[in-house]
Amino acid sequence: MVSNIQKVAQTAYRLFSRICGNSDVLLSSQNVGLLTSMMNNIKDKDVNFDMSKISLESETPVSYIDIYEDPVMTMAIFIIRDGCKIPLHDHPGMYGFCKVIHGSARMKSFSDPQNFNGNPPENIASKIRPYLRHSIKPVVLEEESIISSEDNCCVVTPNHGSYHELIAVNGPVAFLDILAPSYDHSTGARICQYYEEIKGQTEQIKHLGKPLIWFTPISQPSDFWCDPEEYEGPSVVDALNEIVK
Ligand SMILES: [Fe+2]
Known part of the structure; x- marks a missing residue:
């Protein structure tokens, strides 16, 4: 019998293998909706995840459970310890x-x-060293919210929500993540870049009704790293072998 997480993985792989390697092709909104509705039903038991088995005593801010990774997509579970965060980063394309x-x-x-196409206001640009000013970038704030296991999944597309940060509140948080195409640090096609909001912004400047914020790229923050944990759920590798046979 195919389990829920295996069905999600098979559906995601079918959809993303069609567009992998062609950044001009987007998923249809129906297909985004299909995968979203399948992900909305995923619970901890579907991936055999039990927070009580995770050691929360260590200094590690974030644990990472690798479920599947190839160039088409990456599936993983992240566990963020109470008060820790996955810092502001991007998902280019x-x-x-x-x-x-x-x-x-x-x-x-x-x-x-x-x-x-605007330039940053002088009070923002002046906070950045002149030789770094070309790298600062504008973004618009999409949302700031608390998400829990009762909520639907959050969806990132190449044009929406490509930058985010997640902070655990009221205890540790775990989430299942599907990313596609996968990051590609070997060719540099899709690199995970970290950012910080340039200080002193008031969110008063709007673009098309949304607060316009300026980011500056930074190195991976020294207080953020991931340690691995073991995946104990149904095999996604086996499920994907079934559909490519
Ligand atoms: Fe992310």
């Missing part, structure tokens, strides 16, 4: 489906602004 399966997190997400 990627889709992301993020379903909380235990606890809750505060998520803040941003998008590239459509049809915006």
Whole structure:
């Protein structure tokens, strides 16, 4: 029998293998909706995840459970310890489906602004060293909310919500993540870049009704790293072998 998580993986793989390697092709809204509705039903038991088995005593801010990874897509579970965070980062040209399966997190997400060519105001630009000013970038704030296992999955598309940070609140949080196409650090096609909001912004400047914020790229923060944990759920590798036979 095919389990829920295996069905999700098979559906995701069928959809994303069609568009992998062609960044001009987007998923239809029906297919985004299909995968979203399947992810909405995923619970911790579907991936055999039990927070009580995770050691929360260590210094590690985030644990990572690898479920599946190839160039088409990556499936993983992230566990963020109470008060820790996955810092602000991006998903360039990627889709992301993020379903909380235990606890809750505060998520803040941003998008590239459509049809915006403006320069940063002088009070923002002046905070950045002149030789770094070319790298600062505008984004629009999409939402800031608390997401829990009762909520639907959060969806990232190449045009919506490509930048986000997640902070565990009221205890540890775990979420299942599907990313497609996968990050590609070997060719540099899709690199995970970290950012921070340039200080002193008031969210008063709007673009198409949404607060316009300026980011500066940063190195991976030293207080963020991931340690691995073992996946104990149904095999996604086996399920995907079935559909490519
Ligand atoms: Fe992310």
